[in-house]
Amino acid sequence: MSGLPVATHASQVPTVCFDLRNVQVHLGTAGRLHALSDIYLRVQAGERVALVGANGSGKSTLLRTLHGLQRASGGEVHRASTLRMAMLFQRPHMLRLSVLRNIVLGLWLQGVPWREARERAQVALARVGMTHLAERNARALSGGQQQRLALARAWALRPDVWLLDEPTASLDPHAKREVEALIAEFTQGAASEGKEAAGRPPTLVFSSHNLGQVKRLASRVIYLEQGQLLADLPVTDFFNHDLLRALCPQAHLFVQGESL
Numbered sequence: 001m002s003g004l005p006v007a008t009h010a011s012q013v014p015t016v017c018f019d020l021r022n023v024q025v026h027l028g029t030a031g032r033l034h035a036l037s038d039i040y041l042r043v044q045a046g047e048r049v050a051l052v053g054a055n056g057s058g059k060s061t062l063l064r065t066l067h068g069l070q071r072a073s074g075g076e077v078h079r080a081s082t083l084r085m086a087m088l089f090q091r092p093h094m095l096r097l098s099v100l101r102n103i104v105l106g107l108w109l110q111g112v113p114w115r116e117a118r119e120r121a122q123v124a125l126a127r128v129g130m131t132h133l134a135e136r137n138a139r140a141l142s143g144g145q146q147q148r149l150a151l152a153r154a155w156a157l158r159p160d161v162w163l164l165d166e167p168t169a170s171l172d173p174h175a176k177r178e179v180e181a182l183i184a185e186f187t188q189g190a191a192s193e194g195k196e197a198a199g200r201p202p203t204l205v206f207s208s209h210n211l212g213q214v215k216r217l218a219s220r221v222i223y224l225e226q227g228q229l230l231a232d233l234p235v236t237d238f239f240n241h242d243l244l245r246a247l248c249p250q251a252h253l254f255v256q257g258e259s260l
């Protein structure tokens with residue numbers, strides 16, 4: 001694993017965030033399960049990449065490999081050294097503390113002084129419309145509220161890169177819409193302090209089974225099947241049925257199945 005050269009433009013946000021070359025991830029007993037095979041993937045700063053594919057196709061493993069939570073068994077993982085990454089999961093992990101303290105502690109652990117952390121946490125809570133819940137125990141929140149809190153906690157850290165693993169999969173339709181709207185706001189520039197001034201919104205890589213959500217949030221779609229990357233297309237090409245059928249029949253079948 002190594003750092004990519006960092007571009008010199010004012011924001012210090014590098015042009016290439018991730019560059020995976022021939023990456024393999026083997027899991028399970030004696031590494032017999034090939035969760036990812038021969039992955040080549042370069043993600044530029046500001047891209048919005050959706051990972052799609054059936055259950056077990058390797059989406060979570062790829063996200064975890066990008067983050068560094070999962071070590072590659074082979075190949076090269078290059079990651080820009082200055083990246084600040086936030087990773088969110090389908091079911092967020094909340095500390096048994098108040099809503100506000102969940103954010104404050106996250107910031108404090110990153111070296112932000114307590115007083116500043118409290119102020120930033122309050123701004124972040126307001127940003128997700130949860131100020132009135134600041135003193136509630138975070139574990140007592142609904143699933144949708146917990147995911148909004150997880151987003152606030154991540155946003156308070158001002159990440160360059162958002163890695164989201166099926167962030168709305170376990171939510172009811174109303175909470176889904178709320179959480180998706182926040183993801184759109186936080187990752188499309190408008191709410192990203194500092195990044196906006198640099199003219200470059202943060203980078204988003206997310207997995208989803210919701211193809212409507214993929215259309216709304218992504219600019220590029222990657223299709224995985226049994227750990228292999230079979231299609232990597234601009235979102236408009238991916239949802240062009242004739243083109244997709246010609247370029248990647250497996251992905252076309254998958255889209256047809258998911259659209260039923």
Ligand SMILES: Nc1ncnc2c1ncn2[C@@H]1O[C@H](COP(=O)(O)OP(=O)(O)OP(=O)(O)O)[C@@H](O)[C@H]1O
Nearest residue numbers: 027028033035053054055056057058059060061062
């Ligand atoms: N810790 C682990 N040990 C062994 N096998 C694992 C482990 N984690 C994942 N796998 C296997 O690796 C493969 C890829 O799993 P992964 O969770 O990346 O798929 P996914 O596309 O995210 O699936 P889903 O849509 O269900 O979340 C699957 O066969 C899965 O069973």
